[in-house]
Each structure stands twice: as structure tokens, then as C-alpha cells.
Amino acid sequence: MSARNPGMDLDLEWVSKARVNTQAVLKRAQQIQGRKVAKKQWQAAWLLKAVTCIDLTTLAGDDTPSNVHRLCMKAIQPIRRDHLKSIDMHDKGITTAAVCVYPSRVADAAKALKAANSSLPVASVATGFPAGQTHLKTRLEEVRLAVADGASEIDIVINRTLALTGQWEALYDEIRQFREACGEAHMKTILAIGELANYTNVYKASLVSMMAGSDFIKTSTGKESVNATYPVAIVMVRAIRDYFLRTGHKVGFKPAGGIRTAQESLVWLTLMKEELGDDWLSPHLFRLGASSLLADIERQIYHHVTGRYPAYQELPMA
Numbered sequence: 001m002s003a004r005n006p007g008m009d010l011d012l013e014w015v016s017k018a019r020v021n022t023q024a025v026l027k028r029a030q031q032i033q034g035r036k037v038a039k040k041q042w043q044a045a046w047l048l049k050a051v052t053c054i055d056l057t058t059l060a061g062d063d064t065p066s067n068v069h070r071l072c073m074k075a076i077q078p079i080r081r082d083h084l085k086s087i088d089m090h091d092k093g094i095t096t097a098a099v100c101v102y103p104s105r106v107a108d109a110a111k112a113l114k115a116a117n118s119s120l121p122v123a124s125v126a127t128g129f130p131a132g133q134t135h136l137k138t139r140l141e142e143v144r145l146a147v148a149d150g151a152s153e154i155d156i157v158i159n160r161t162l163a164l165t166g167q168w169e170a171l172y173d174e175i176r177q178f179r180e181a182c183g184e185a186h187m188k189t190i191l192a193i194g195e196l197a198n199y200t201n202v203y204k205a206s207l208v209s210m211m212a213g214s215d216f217i218k219t220s221t222g223k224e225s226v227n228a229t230y231p232v233a234i235v236m237v238r239a240i241r242d243y244f245l246r247t248g249h250k251v252g253f254k255p256a257g258g259i260r261t262a263q264e265s266l267v268w269l270t271l272m273k274e275e276l277g278d279d280w281l282s283p284h285l286f287r288l289g290a291s292s293l294l295a296d297i298e299r300q301i302y303h304h305v306t307g308r309y310p311a312y313q314e315l316p317m318a
Helices: 012-017 022-034 040-051 065-076 081-086 103-115 136-148 160-164 168-182 199-211 230-247 262-276 293-306
Strands: 054-057 098-101 122-125 153-157 186-190 216-218 252-254 288-290
Touching: 012 168, 012 199, 022 230, 022 262, 040 262, 040 293, 054 065, 054 293, 065 098, 065 103, 081 293, 098 103, 098 153, 103 122, 103 136, 136 153, 136 168, 153 168, 160 168, 160 199, 168 186, 168 199, 199 216, 199 230, 216 230, 230 252, 230 262, 262 293, 288 293
Parallel strands: 054 098, 054 288, 098 122, 122 153, 153 186, 186 216, 216 252
Antiparallel strands: none
């Protein structure tokens, strides 16, 4: 991960003056989606880059130690070794960026990774995920427990009520407390953009989250009706750029929810490269929150290597 974001005092003047030009954002999003993507071996290289940025996730009510174990094994070896070998990438240490689970499954994930001699980080969604509507005391305790169980990254959810009603000081204070509860763990702050009403709110919530010490800002829980969209991403990455220009500190970006195809992962990488530059094209500063994306990338790599698409049963389950 990147160096921790120390945060800064809340700059209310900066936040209150912020305005987003919706038409300009939508136009830019269209441009990004219209870009031609790389082909053949270039595409394979970009897709492997996308794999290394995935937070491989399971957030289901029926998660068990065994499916968490399987997820961890998949994260360690996300692409078949023989396929990596045929494109000379078998010794490049290709893994996903992290595994992401509920707090109660952190210990299972940490144990599975340790047994496999892997240093892959465990990320956990804490703070009353996905709604964030439990008592603050409970949310803080959940963060501490997840860290104690072995999570080195915590994905927190903001209190949308505070953002919707413009209570930026209260939001800043709350995120500051989460930052403290995380200790040495990196903190990714989920804005739940589908519930923030407009782009200006998304920009302001992004700024406040970064001022409060977030190491990453993340679009969604994946449980809202609207998740990661390109226009929202542009608003958030421009907030990241503005914060970097003002403070010199690089904050990461994580789109999550509804990202399922290899093609989409290439658009996300293009967006990061064009808006923030090559520094952000690494798992230190860019993550894709996804549970089913990897399977489609695997299909494309399989096709690149063999010239045909695999039958469903030919790919190991994630």
C-alpha cells in the first residue's frame, strides 16, 4: 500500500465552495468509454494488471470458513499457472491485491493465507456495513475487532445522513475516529455514491474523507441500487487530484459494485491512467472491488492463450 494519508484539519471553506459541472463530467465519462482498448498481447498484459488490482471479495450471508478458504486460494493463484507460463508471466508473482470479507470471517481468511505462506492482505468491511446505521460505538468496536483478527485494510462506510444534510464537521470527526480505530491498518472509505443525491455531494464527501485521513476512497458497498459509474468516478478522482495538488499526498481509488467484465476493467484502468497518471496504476493506489470480474478476465486470458473460450467447468471456481 501507499504511505498512510496523515489527513489534515477540516478545511470547511474548500468544502463549502466546491461545485461540480455535471455536463462536463458526463462528457468526459463518454470520452473515456469511447477509447479504443488494447488488443492481443497488449490486452492480456492490461488484464493481468487489472487482476493485481482486484480486492477479491465475498460478502454473502452464507459465507463459511471453507468458501473463504477457497477465495484465499484463488487470490493467491488467480490465473492458471500453465496459461501464465505460455505468456511468460508465471514467475511474476501475479496475485490479486487482497481478499475482502466480513469482520466475522477475517480470522478464517488470515489463517488460510498464513497456512499458504502468503502475505496477501485481508481487507474487511467494518462499521455496520452496508448501511452504516448502527451506533458509532459499535462501529468503532467492529473496526478494532477486525484489526485484532488480522485485517490490515478496513473498508469503512460513511454515515450518509451526515453527507446528505451537509454536516461535514460531524462526518470529519466520525471518520477521524475510524482512522484512529484502524491503527496501522489502511482505511478505505466507502461513500455509497448511489445514496448521496448529486455529484457536488460526492465531491465534498470525497474531500472530507481524505482530510480525515482516508488512504482510499471507494464508490460503493455494492449493495446500493447505483454502484460504480464512470461519471461518479471522474468526480472522485478529480477530488483525489485536487487533494494531491493541495497536500502532496496520494490517496487511492476503489470502484466497487457491478464491475463484472474484462472490458470494463480496461475502461477503469484507462480512466485512472488518463485522469491521475501511471502512479495510480498499481494496487497501492487503485483497487477494483469485485467478486465475479476475475472469472471473465480468466476467460479472456484462456482465449488469448488457446484461441478458444473455455467451457464453464474448465475454470476453477473463485
